[in-house]
Amino acid sequence: MDYTIVEEHNRIILKNMEDFEPKHIFECGQAFRWYVEEDGSYTAVHGGRVVNVKRQGQHIIFSNTNKEDFENIWFDYFDLGRDYSKIKQTLSKDPVLREAIKFGKGIRILNQEPFETTISFIISANNQIPRIKRSIDLISKGFGDYIGKFRDRVYYSFPPAHVLAQADEEDLKESYKVGFRAKYIVESSKMINEGRVDLNSLYELPTDKAQEVLMTLPGVGPKVSNCILLFSFKKVDAFPVDVWVKRVMEYFYFKKDTKVDIISKFAYEKFGPLSGFAQQYLFYYARELGIGKKK
DNA sequence: GTCCAGGCTTTCC
């Protein structure tokens, strides 16, 4: 973790940044709104700003930003205060993780906006990534604010709870392609907007208590709540078990069909406070290799 | 209280 931060006109450069690979970060399934440019860089909106991220040799370049936004927004969003080399070293004691980390060595866990993450993962249930992305884009364009243009593409913020609480269920279903999840989106937005669920209070709660609160939202079960905890509340001991993680865990550790509860317990005993990182390396590994997938 | 089958929208392979 020995990178240095350099400021240039309209961009910030992290020199000699090792534990940061845009492809790994944006394609390990934690975020759905990063757009891949032709040059392999990625562009998205967060915190009311459009930013573009690219690796160039040993350096990471953040374009369309400045030092103030980097310090106030991007440093926390990209989890830049955390030493991933140390985490990888610890997890590599496990031979399976050692291999998984080789594939996703540049993964970092983003600290995303809680409401956007909640709705995004409600949409993810029994869904496919291309369609999840499309729904989130449509919702941002239809309900969010115009933020700016970058390389001829326009970017919109994700709408706040009070806006989606007013959305029409049928409209969400038909025009935003969210299917049966429409009623979950509207009702969860209402609960959050009315303060029946206070997302901001979850930062202060231990992981299991925060999960209990999240699971009172309709459309939020064990898997979705763990994703929200890990990807927006810094609960890095959360271990979301989806079909890919289930497969990769069964393939390497259990050698047979195993219930999600058993897998979760096993993971927490094995990886403890680093479970969330282990999950991301395993997920990326399983998906890139298609481990356990039927042909 | 736990466990499990069936249903859910629509797209992608």
Add this chain to the structure above:
DNA sequence: GGAAAGCCTGGA
């Protein structure tokens, strides 16, 4: 035609 970053409901 089966599967998809699952969840909810009702019944045993």
